[in-house]
Amino acid sequence: MSSSLNGKVVLITGAASGIGRATAIKLSKLGCALALTDIVETDLGETAESCHTEKIITAALDVSNADQSELVLKETVEYFGRLDHIFNCAGINPTPYPLLDLPEGYFDKLVAVNLKGTYNVTKAALPHLKEHAGCSFVNVSSILGLKPSKLQATYCATKYAIIGFSKSMALELGERGIRVNVVAPGFIQTPTNASVVAGPDFVKSAEQSVSLGRLGTAAEIADVVAFLMSDEAKYMNGSVVEINGGLAN
Template sequence: MALEFQDKVVLITGAGSGIGRATTIKMASLGASLALCDINYDSLSNVSKSCPSVPKHLDDVDVSSSQEVSKFVSSTIDKFGKIDHVFNCAGVNPTSYPLEDTTEEYWDKLVNTNLKGVYNVTKACIPYLKDGASFVNVSSISGIRGSAQQAIYCATKFAVIGFSKCMALELGPKGIRTNIVAPGYIDTPTNAGIVKGGEAVERMKNGNALGRLGTPEEVADVVAFLFGEASRYMNGAVVEIDGGIKMSSTTSK
């Protein structure tokens, strides 16, 4: 298979686990040079060992900090001289709470990572992107339909879609595309249903037409497509990766 991204630099946040990890490995297999960040450097280092043959830049970054993000983007430019594609994957998965039981701290944690993090990374990268570059941002099926006891998480994921569609309009005239993936029930270590196990996992499996959980690799395949030439006329699109979701209040992603 041709290495479609042989001369491309791909920046990935939340690269240390789950969908970010799978996308890192996928893009490495397609020849990309990688700028990888995660709040957990040990996880990031382990992912790096899975793709030893491609040029990489690693750093532990809290995407809610504009200073840390700006430093990471600048150091990426220092190393590679450019950024071609950006995958905004860093995020915090929900814990189910009635709204009256949530706290300001919980609000800040989700909003600052899931939404402000996308803003920080996008704003920092834009000056370095050229015609043909693109963003892929992670929303969720909970950014398309509501989920009981996940009001704050849903708010962040709905907002990612709105933010991304605006960026598609702002950046499209420059030849820079922005698209969104909305994963459903994906088998990742931080999925609340996976953590609960047992009946929660079975409910997720039964919550879509395919009767199983998705894998991070199946999301990574879509991300690679959205970065690639085959999706060159896709801009502002929301791609649901959910196996044919049924109406449910079960936790997502």
């Protein structure tokens, strides 16, 4: 894997923490140059310092803003001279709400970031990707993009939509040699994971629903993301990879 990713330029959204940060660190070890983005640029400092390369730029990016997305993608290519892979990781984790209790603006916010953000960055990146050069997108869905959960209608809607969008883009871009794949994480130990936020009892319940008996780590998601970008996955297009430790149905 290291030889096929060495020297590649990867843009990561949501890189300030969690899965985005872990993926940046993983890819830096494999020799990638990185464009790290998050909604607040100063939050990216710790990620950049943890990476094993000096080939890094950082930028503030609100993925729900199409103009910002176009500008950051353009600046990335101007700086590095190329772009090879995009990891659409920025997103808002769910809060359980009955539909009638949904706070004003919650639906619009989740759709704007989780779904339209992936759309904006994908659209902005496409003019800069060289055809038949091994370029790819990896998008983040969720186990809740594959199975429903009560009190999570809005979040499920965005994550189901990511899979539909990604599979359609895989068909559209495949003839240009550009791949689009999806990771669907289960319960992952990150600061914003809903179970972690809810407290130890919720974490214990989540762990009991996983056959491996524990939450996953952000680094374990990063391993799969890196694989999907690599030449080892060059015939994977439109795939949805579940990473959930053996989650009970």
